[in-house]
Amino acid sequence: MREVISARDVCFAYARVPVLEHISFTVEPGDYIGLIGPNGGGKTTLLKVLLGLEKGRGDIKLFGTPLAQFSGWDKIGYLAQKSPVAQSRFPISAQEVVLMGLAGRGARVGRGELKDVYDAMQQTRTRQYAGRIFHDLSIGQQQRVLLARALVSKPQLLILDEPSTALDAQSREMFFDLLGELNSKHRTTILLITHDTGEVGKHISKFMYVDKTLVFFGTKQEFCHSQEVAKKLGPFAQHTIDHLHNTHGHCPLGADCRECHHG
Amino acid sequence: MVEFLSYGFVQRGLLAGSLVAAACALLGVFLVLKRLSLIGDGMSHVCLTGVAVALLTSTSPVYMSLPVVALSSLGIMKLTQKFRIYGDAAIGIVSAAGLSVGLLITALAGGFNTDLLGYLFGSILTVTAGETMLCAGLLVLVAGGIFMGYRWLAATCFDEAFAHTRGVPTQAVNTVLVLVTSVAVVLAFKVVGIFLISALIIIPPVSALLISRTFKQVLWLAAAFGVGSVWVGIYASFVLNVPSGAAIILVNLIFLFVCYAWSKGVHRG
Numbered sequence: 001m002r003e004v005i006s007a008r009d010v011c012f013a014y015a016r017v018p019v020l021e022h023i024s025f026t027v028e029p030g031d032y033i034g035l036i037g038p039n040g041g042g043k044t045t046l047l048k049v050l051l052g053l054e055k056g057r058g059d060i061k062l063f064g065t066p067l068a069q070f071s072g073w074d075k076i077g078y079l080a081q082k083s084p085v086a087q088s089r090f091p092i093s094a095q096e097v098v099l100m101g102l103a104g105r106g107a108r109v110g111r112g113e114l115k116d117v118y119d120a121m122q123q124t125r126t127r128q129y130a131g132r133i134f135h136d137l138s139i140g141q142q143q144r145v146l147l148a149r150a151l152v153s154k155p156q157l158l159i160l161d162e163p164s165t166a167l168d169a170q171s172r173e174m175f176f177d178l179l180g181e182l183n184s185k186h187r188t189t190i191l192l193i194t195h196d197t198g199e200v201g202k203h204i205s206k207f208m209y210v211d212k213t214l215v216f217f218g219t220k221q222e223f224c225h226s227q228e229v230a231k232k233l234g235p236f237a238q239h240t241i242d243h244l245h246n247t248h249g250h251c252p253l254g255a256d257c258r259e260c261h262h263g
Numbered sequence: 264m265v266e267f268l269s270y271g272f273v274q275r276g277l278l279a280g281s282l283v284a285a286a287c288a289l290l291g292v293f294l295v296l297k298r299l300s301l302i303g304d305g306m307s308h309v310c311l312t313g314v315a316v317a318l319l320t321s322t323s324p325v326y327m328s329l330p331v332v333a334l335s336s337l338g339i340m341k342l343t344q345k346f347r348i349y350g351d352a353a354i355g356i357v358s359a360a361g362l363s364v365g366l367l368i369t370a371l372a373g374g375f376n377t378d379l380l381g382y383l384f385g386s387i388l389t390v391t392a393g394e395t396m397l398c399a400g401l402l403v404l405v406a407g408g409i410f411m412g413y414r415w416l417a418a419t420c421f422d423e424a425f426a427h428t429r430g431v432p433t434q435a436v437n438t439v440l441v442l443v444t445s446v447a448v449v450l451a452f453k454v455v456g457i458f459l460i461s462a463l464i465i466i467p468p469v470s471a472l473l474i475s476r477t478f479k480q481v482l483w484l485a486a487a488f489g490v491g492s493v494w495v496g497i498y499a500s501f502v503l504n505v506p507s508g509a510a511i512i513l514v515n516l517i518f519l520f521v522c523y524a525w526s527k528g529v530h531r532g
Contacts, residue, residue: 015347053424073430084422090296092421092478103418104430107411133476149425 002064004029004157004189005050010058012049019045020056023214030187034194034204041211043193044081044161051078051159073104077155079146081162085134086142094137094145095130101152120152123178139166160192176203267501272388279390280454280493282398286405286447288467288489292482293440295468296420298350302339302441304461305354306448309335309361311457314382315368324382325394328449335361336441385456385508387497398450405443417478455508463489466515473522488518
């Protein structure tokens with residue numbers, strides 16, 4: 001099956017200061033990837049470069065098409081770390097915010113689009129806010145409406161930049177359940193930046209660790225064994241994040257897990 | 264009042280003023296939203312270069328200013344995008360360049376004269392029939408553009424990065440927005456004068472924003488405040504014998520205070 005994202009030798013610099021160096025990876029359909037790394041490690045920049053919001057060097061393909069020629073934006077849902085919509089004082093309803101997710105379909109609202117908006121708001125349990133002014137909603141409610149905006153085009157790839165930071169415990173659980181359902185039932189590919197490492201390890205299938213370079217990209221089991229990750233995080237954090245360990249602190253990999261035994 | 268309306272130049276001034284004020288207010292809604300509202304101020308200073316060249320060469324200040332201001336507006340965009348300069352700083356750079364070149368040409372041509380002062384402070388009652396037609400064309404362009412491209416325009420102004428990831432041609436939307444704004448600025452300098460154009464772009468949308476509950480309401484009310492300020496301002500200038508440009512802006516400020524008081528009252532209620 002066609003790769004969802006293919007990145008080859010991607011580099012990016014702000015005013016000659018390198019932020020990303022020689023990053024290459026491939027995202028397969030159905031992957032659920034947790035993108036982690038230190039603050040300032042280039043995670044958000046990497047997502048922006050992949051989406052063409054920042055011009056980097058290297059070869060990027062989305063769904064097999066080079067980024068410069070890519071036009072199937074309905075296949076991608078994006079939720080940024082901070083949305084200017086949330087900072088605007090202009091009176092725009094939550095429903096209009098979600099409708100923006102379909103703006104690529106044409107300059108005017110098409111038939112049937114309100115049904116898609118209704119479905120997306122139902123999915124994120126925000127239908128009751130449809131007519132409310134967006135900036136009157138709480139930050140957590142706004143975040144769920146913005147998630148509905150990312151979902152409204154029924155994307156095959158979801159790119160999310162720290163989506164759960166503003167959510168309370170209940171909303172966070174609902175949020176990760178929804179992502180899990182999208183991934184397992186609809187095979188939606190998910191690339192998710194998060195510092196919510198206590199939660200994310202339960203849900204994802206792969207980890208990507210970026211600290212200017214691609215330190216690690218692989219399955220949770222490979223993460224558990226990775227020397228590079230151990231060097232960056234230390235064995236304790238490494239094994240807490242990957243969630244392969246049971247509640248008693250035992251690693252299910254047992255004697256095979258060198259890191260545990262080193263710890 | 265009847266006598267006032269019976270003069271041909273007053274009718275033309277009211278019509279041209281209403282058309283350009285509505286266009287400026289509608290554009291202003293999107294510019295305020297994009298935090299680019301001072302672009303009108305920057306472009307109006309660049310107008311001085313166009314006016315100075317026109318007075319030097321005895322050509323039409325409006326037609327001479329159009330290409331100069333349009334190119335400057337594209338310059339502001341390039342500065343923000345290519346050189347990663349903040350929008351307000353880019354506007355400041357282009358504005359200073361426009362003002363200094365205009366003053367230099369004026370000095371070389373023999374200093375200020377009454378014609379130039381007329382453009383600095385507005386001379387709405389000298390608007391020609393051709394310029395009135397241009398104002399009508401501008402409003403049709405602005406209103407038609409908003410009607411046809413509302414979603415792209417709103418998406419780009421609210422959240423440009425997200426709009427880009429939806430496939431919205433944000434670069435084209437921005438270019439059209441600043442180019443149309445440059446035309447509006449050039450046509451507005453006869454109405455309120457170079458110094459006060461930005462007020463016609465900023466104050467009506469801000470007033471409307473204070474009391475509106477939907478985005479479409481902001482658009483309608485901003486246009487209504489712009490047009491209302493021209494009518495009340497010109498009448499006040501006729502009765503009180505004061506400059507029309509200043510009167511129009513002061514009426515806009517009164518609208519702003521009333522809207523502010525109204526919004527406070529609503530919140531208390």
